[in-house]
Amino acid sequence: MTARVWGPVVPALTMFGLLREGRLDFAVIPAAPKLMGSDLYAERLLSTDMVVVARHGHPQGTATRLEALADCEWILGARPGDIEPAIVSAFAGAGLPVPKFAIQCDSFSALIFLLMQTDYVAVTSLPAVEPFCREGQLRIVPLQPRLAPMVQYLVTSSLRPLAPNAQFLAKEFRRAARGFRR
Numbered sequence: 001m002t003a004r005v006w007g008p009v010v011p012a013l014t015m016f017g018l019l020r021e022g023r024l025d026f027a028v029i030p031a032a033p034k035l036m037g038s039d040l041y042a043e044r045l046l047s048t049d050m051v052v053v054a055r056h057g058h059p060q061g062t063a064t065r066l067e068a069l070a071d072c073e074w075i076l077g078a079r080p081g082d083i084e085p086a087i088v089s090a091f092a093g094a095g096l097p098v099p100k101f102a103i104q105c106d107s108f109s110a111l112i113f114l115l116m117q118t119d120y121v122a123v124t125s126l127p128a129v130e131p132f133c134r135e136g137q138l139r140i141v142p143l144q145p146r147l148a149p150m151v152q153y154l155v156t157s158s159l160r161p162l163a164p165n166a167q168f169l170a171k172e173f174r175r176a177a178r179g180f181r182r
Contacts, residue, residue: 025166026156041158045177047149049126050086052141061139066094073102075122087123
């Protein structure tokens with residue numbers, strides 16, 4: 001049985017609908033442009049390194065090969081049907097079956113709590129978990145090869161211009177993203 005912890009996260013496909021309806025001016029999401037259509041425009045903002053993370057002292061916490069994590073139970077940090085999770089792609093690329101997702105969790109704080117209290121593992125962005133790793137609460141599993149980075153896009157409607165306030169805010173997102181680009 002799969003437990004679900006729902007948070008305020010809106011799926012990427014829903015965001016596309018809200019943009020098309022004009023209910024959103026823009027969205028900053030890790031959306032694959034191939035899913036969007038010609039009525040939406042995706043501007044690449046930045047990439048974020050993705051890592052497998054587990055509690056400090058996890059039995060597989062020092063694994064360097066994905067095969068060592070094949071029997072682990074995973075927390076899925078996205079809603080099923082959104083963009084394919086990075087770990088599913090990594091498992092497929094290694095010729096492994098789809099990982100066992102025990103929990104689907106949209107709340108970052110719930111994800112961190114579950115990781116610290118159980119033997120679940122998850123994929124998340126490196127900057128998000130670095131503080132917990134420095135404090136010895138979580139551990140980055142040192143897999144080789146590394147997971148593909150997550151690309152964040154600023155997505156707008158290609159059919160209408162941004163309102164002045166939205167233009168200003170989008171400009172601030174672009175400026176902030178330049179500081180994190182690699």
